[in-house]
Every structure is written in C-alpha cells, then in structure tokens.
Amino acid sequence: MRFFQFGCGNMGGAMLAGWLAGGLDPAAFTVIDPFLAAAPEGVRLLDAAPDEACADVVLLGFKPQQLATAAPAVAPLAGPGTLILSILAGVDLATLRATFPQAGAIVRVMPNLAAALGKSPIALFGDAAGAARDRTDALMAPLGQAEWLADEADMDLVTALAGSGPAFVYRFIDALASGAAALGLPREQADRLALAMVEGASQLAAASPHSPAELARRVASPGGVTQVGLDVLDADARLARLIEDTLRGARDRSAEMTAEAIRRLQA
Numbered sequence: 107m108r109f110f111q112f113g114c115g116n117m118g119g120a121m122l123a124g125w126l127a128g129g130l131d132p133a134a135f136t137v138i139d140p141f142l143a144a145a146p147e148g149v150r151l152l153d154a155a156p157d158e159a160c161a162d163v164v165l166l167g168f169k170p171q172q173l174a175t176a177a178p179a180v181a182p183l184a185g186p187g188t189l190i191l192s193i194l195a196g197v198d199l200a201t202l203r204a205t206f207p208q209a210g211a212i213v214r215v216m217p218n219l220a221a222a223l224g225k226s227p228i229a230l231f232g233d234a235a236g237a238a239r240d241r242t243d244a245l246m247a248p249l250g251q252a253e254w255l256a257d258e259a260d261m262d263l264v265t266a267l268a269g270s271g272p273a274f275v276y277r278f279i280d281a282l283a284s285g286a287a288a289l290g291l292p293r294e295q296a297d298r299l300a301l302a303m304v305e306g307a308s309q310l311a312a313a314s315p316h317s318p319a320e321l322a323r324r325v326a327s328p329g330g331v332t333q334v335g336l337d338v339l340d341a342d343a344r345l346a347r348l349i350e351d352t353l354r355g356a357r358d359r360s361a362e363m364t365a366e367a368i369r370r371l372q373a
Contacts, residue, residue, distance in 0.1 A: 107134045110183055111165040112155070112176060114139045117193055118167030120222040121249060122146065128224060128248025138179070160185030163245070164209075166202075170194040170367045177205050184209040189238050191215050191245070195265060196363035199232060199258055211238035216261060216269050217249060226250035227271075229264040262364065266356030274352060279304050 107130075111118060114137045123146070126132055132148025138155050145151035161183040168176055173194060184190055190212045192202055202212045213232030220226040226249050234242050246252035255261060279300050286296035311318055326332040339345045 107131075107162045109135045109163045109165070110155075110161045111135060111137045111167055112139070112180055113166070113168035114142050114145070115167065116219060117217065117221075118165065120219045120226075121165070121167070121193075121217060122149070123222040124224055124226075124249040125245070127222070130248065155179035155183065158183070160188050162188065163241070164188055164190045166190065166192040166194055168194075170197050170363070171370060173197060173201075173205065173367075174370070181206060181208070186210045189213065189234065189241055191242070193217070194367075195269070196360065196365075196367040198364060198368065201368055203233070211235070211242075213238075213242050214258070214261060215246075216265050218269050218272050220272065221249040224248055224250055227268040228252040229255055229261060229268055231255045231258045231261055262360035263353065263357045265360040266353045270356045274349075275304070 111122060114122060122135065122137070125135070126146055126149075132146060133150075135145075136150040136152060136156070137145050138152050140153040142151060164180060164183055166173070166176075166180065184206045185208055188209050188211075190202065190206055190209045192212065192214050193216070194202075194214075195216075197214075199212060199214060202214070203209075206212065211232060211234035213230055213234050216229040217226040221228070228246050228250050230242065230246070230252055231254070232242070243252065253264075255264065282303075283293065283296040283300040286300065287293040291299075311321060314321060316324070322336065326336055
C-alpha cells in the first residue's frame with residue numbers, strides 16, 4: 107500500500123499513531139507536511155508532494171480553508187485506483203468530488219483524538235463501494251468503531267457528538283471535580299477520583315449488554331444516595347436539555363462551517 111498523508115497535525119497525527127500501533131507498516135506512509143519537524147520512525151516525511159505515480163490512499167489532513175491551495179499538489183496522486191480520505195470539517199462530498207474528479211473513491215471521515223489509542227468513534231460518508239469500501243473499513247479498524255452514515259447531513263450532528271464530544275466529557279469531569287472541591291475535598295484528590303470514576307464507568311458501560319440509562323437505574327436504590335443525585339440531574343429534564351442545547355449549538359456551527367467552506371471554494 108502506498109499511503110500519502112497531506113498534513114499531520116493533532117488529528118492526522120493521532121490517526122497515524124493509531125495505524126502504526128495497529129501494525130501497519132511505517133514504510134507504507136509518506137507524510138507531506140512542511141511544518142512537521144519529524145515523523146514516526148520508518149515513515150517518510152516530505153515538505154512538498156513528490157512527483158510520483160498515483161497513490162493507493164490519500165489522507166487530506168490539513169485545514170479546510172487550505173483545500174484550494176493544496177489541491178494542485180494532491181491531484182496528481184489521485185487516480186482511478188485511489189481512495190481519498192478527508193478529515194476536512196465542513197467540506198462536503200460534492201466539493202471533494204469536484205476538486206478530485208479522477209479519484210476512484212472519496213470518503214469523509216470524522217474521528218477524534220482517541221484514534222491514537224484505537225478508541226475513537228468514526229463517522230464515514232462517501233462514494234466508496236466494493237473494494238474501496240472494504241479498504242476503508244480495514245483502515246478504520248485500528249482507529250476505533252466506524253459507522254457509515256446514510257445521509258451526509260448527519261455529519262454535522264456526528265461532528266458535534268463524536269468529534270466535539272470529548273471536550274464536553276472533559277468539561278463534565280472537571281465539573282465533577284470542581285463540585286467536590288467546592289464541598290471540601292482537596293482539588294487534586296477530587297481530580298484524581300473524578301477521572302478514575304469516569305474511566306471505570308465508561309469501560310463498564312462499553313462492556314455491559316445494558317444501555318447507559320439502565321445502568322444508571324441499576325446503580326441507584328430508591329431513596330438512596332445515588333437516586334438523590336439523579337433526581338437533581340433529572341429535575342425538569344435540565345441535564346437532558348443542556349446536552350441537547352450543547353449538541354445543537356455545535357451541530358449548527360458545523361453546518362455554518364460547511365456553508366462557509368463551500369463559499370470559499372466557489373469564490
């Protein structure tokens with residue numbers, strides 16, 4: 107496999123780390139990034155696109171607003187046998203297809219930084235079929251759990267849930283620790299306990315056949331400590347409404363970015 111990765115920032119770097127940890131051959135990867143000081147051992151690093159035949163896979167890992175200027179360097183590597191993977195937030199499939207008409211298949215990919223650990227949810231949408239879809243699935247397997255979307259419009263909501271979601275979870279962990287500290291627990295100890303609790307709870311939820319809602323019910327006893335806390339969270343559905351508002355705001359901003367990206371590229 108000849109894999110060319112354009113851009114290796116936080117997200118692109120996490121994906122590359124996940125692939126290498128998953129056993130993919132470093133020699134298969136060429137990273138094109140003029141700002142990257144060093145690549146993982148065995149990975150070829152270039153500051154400009156090479157004059158080579160079409161690649162098997164190309165990852166677009168730069169900023170969305172750089173697509174127009176980067177496209178001329180990418181296009182020669184994108185032929186009928188090439189799978190293009192795009193993590194460019196807001197750049198829709200039609201724009202990518204118009205930009206790289208010769209590419210065999212194009213797939214939008216929305217992971218998060220947990221890809222480095224093989225624990226990322228990954229949303230996929232594209233025109234890959236047959237062998238190209240199989241190749242996409244195989245490449246996503248070392249990074250986490252991949253889900254193909256039936257409607258590209260859902261990418262904005264999934265961006266809010268799976269892409270931005272870790273930040274919301276981190277904020278919740280911080281709020282748990284801050285609350286415990288405000289009630290008298292030393293802050294560093296509260297941080298450790300909150301983080302360990304969330305880590306254990308998430309692993310139990312992932313391994314359980316029961317839904318998170320059912321797990322919460324099973325932890326709580328009527329009139330007990332946990333139930334009182336749940337009653338506070340559930341009063342007037344305020345937690346549910348807060349999370350819905352959070353996701354709505356992030357989703358709507360993702361949709362705005364999509365429109366902005368399309369306008370820039372059409373200008």
